[in-house]
Amino acid sequence: MSRASMRCPGCGSSNIVDDDLYCQAQLVCADCGSVVSEGSLAEESFNGPDISYSRTTAVTRKPCVNLIQGLERVKEISRILRVRREIEELALTYYKQAYEHETFLHVTLQRKEILGGCCVLASCRQQRWPITVGTISCLLNGDPAAVGEVYQEMIKVLNIQAPTFSVTDVMEAHCQEYKVSPGHVPEELAEDSKGLTKRAIALVELAADSWIVTGRQPLPIMMAAVYLAWQSLKPNAQRLKMSLEKFCKLAKVQKSKTAGTRITEMKGMLYKLGKEIPWYKEVLTPDNVVSLVGDVLQHRFSLLRRALKSHELSLLEKCPAGQVNPSSAETSSSSDVSEDAGQTPVKSSVNAEKEKQGRDGDESLKSPSEESNPQTQELTQNWGKRVLFAPPCVVNAKRKRAERPPLHVTGDEEISDSEIESYIRTPQEARDFAMMQEKLFTSNNESS
The missing domain is CATH 1.10.472 (Cyclin A; domain 1)
Structure with missing residues (x-):
């Protein structure tokens, strides 16, 4: 609407002027002083610096696509395992906290997927729901070592106290x-x-x-x-x-x-x-x-004690007469079994065997034939083969490879004819070698 057609709503006068007295421009009636219209600060141009959309407060910031996909993956794993609703909600909370932490902020997508499975594992353990690392690794199709590494890092970052479970x-x-x-x-x-x-x-x-x-x-x-x-x-x-x-x-x-x-x-x-x-x-x-x-x-506890005692007595019978005193050894083995009745029978046997190994390890009690026998030396080094029950790492101990002496090759060594013939593979190579030998023989005769 043009200013000529405007009239004051109070007195009907058409004498409308601009009033620039204040910071906001407005139209005022010169006869009665009524404000006809006033401008708006939003309509004025502003030549300030540009601000990115992520830093503006105009709208609520939405989660990124990877976070949404990770939360959906956590829900899928929880429903595959058929866990309770509170376990699923706790896993989602842990995933949000871990995803925004600086430790897992700039990692690969595969590691973030493993992080979702680790959140489910920690939630299940806190709620006494027995789930193993192998189960999570199978669902994620990942390496159990990588899953365990991410799990340990996650519970350390989030300060989670997750109990461990045994196989039973x-x-x-x-x-x-x-x-x-x-x-x-x-x-x-x-x-x-x-x-x-x-x-x-x-x-x-x-x-x-x-x-x-x-x-x-x-x-x-x-x-x-x-x-x-x-x-x-x-x-x-x-x-x-x-x-x-x-x-x-x-x-x-x-x-x-x-x-x-x-x-x-x-x-x-x-x-x-x-x-x-x-x-x-x-x-x-x-x-x-x-x-x-x-x-x-x-009757497993009584049978364990009987089996350990029988095995120790059979070892005493096989020992030479001058090496160990049977009466003292028998007394010590029976006392070990009676004293360790309230403990695990296997541990008492291993401790008794280690003590017996220390007594038998005296060099003054070893005979020359025993020292020269390689089988006896192997049994002495690997004590797991002399007890009834022992850890697998002791029974099947890895043998150290014998170090081979280094070969000193100078390049001036003589090569025999049989060794040269071992390198000949095809008939053509055999004919070429024969022709070369004939030419060398002829040239040697002509020079002489």
Whole structure:
């Protein structure tokens, strides 16, 4: 609207003038002084510096795409594991805190994906939900060492106190994966989940007392324990003849590669303890020891003490007469067993064996034939082969490679004809070599 057509709303006068007295320009009626219209500061031009959108406060800052994808991945892992709602919410909270921390701010996308799995693992452990690092690594298709590294870094950064779990805490959840209940398999092969879990946990505890669990992956040990527990609960011919591979197909689980080795070690452990059962008069072998698993587990502590004592006495009988005093050694071994009755039997045996090794290690008691015998020297160095139960790293100790003397090659060494012929591979090379030899012989004759 032009100023000529404007009129004062108060008096109707058309005498409208600009009033620039104040910082804000406005139109005022010159007759009555009424303000006809006033300007706005927003309409004025402003030539200030440009500000990026991320630094403005006009709108609420939205999360980045990687954070949204990471939160969705945490939800997927939580629902695959079928955890409770509070565990999922706690994992999402941990992921938001860790994602914005400077430690995980500039890392690869793969490491951020592993971070989501580690948040789920920490939440499960805090809520007493048994989940292993191997399970998270399988879901993420990542390296267990990388998952463990990110997990340790995350709990340190966020100051989280997450309890650790042993293999027996995971056995209940692991046994539920085996579909061997009466509704899935025939009656003669079916087994109740509670009874199977109880027997498998007892086998794992016995394996831990026998040093089989030490330093090993948990999945093969759990699979071996479930397989032996399933066979021993109803040791009929059909179960005893079924291999581990067929059992895994029956239970609809994936077979572990090293589970067969753990089964062999557990059968050897049960065989050593089953020999000490006084009422069993038949010939016992590692193959038929499965039928005695229930008796071995019921009297495992007494059988461990009897087996350790019998093994120590057999070692004393094999020792030379002048090396160790049998009466004193027998007294010390029996006193060790009686004094350590409240402790783990395996630990008492290892301690007694180490003390005996220290007594036997005196150079004055060694005979010249014993020092020259390489088998005796190997047994002296590897004490794990002289005790009944020992850690795997001691029993299967790595041998140091013998250092070869360095070869001094100067290039002036003579090369025999047989060595030259060993390098000739084709008939053409043989003809060329013969022609060269003939030419050398002819040239030598002409020069002479």
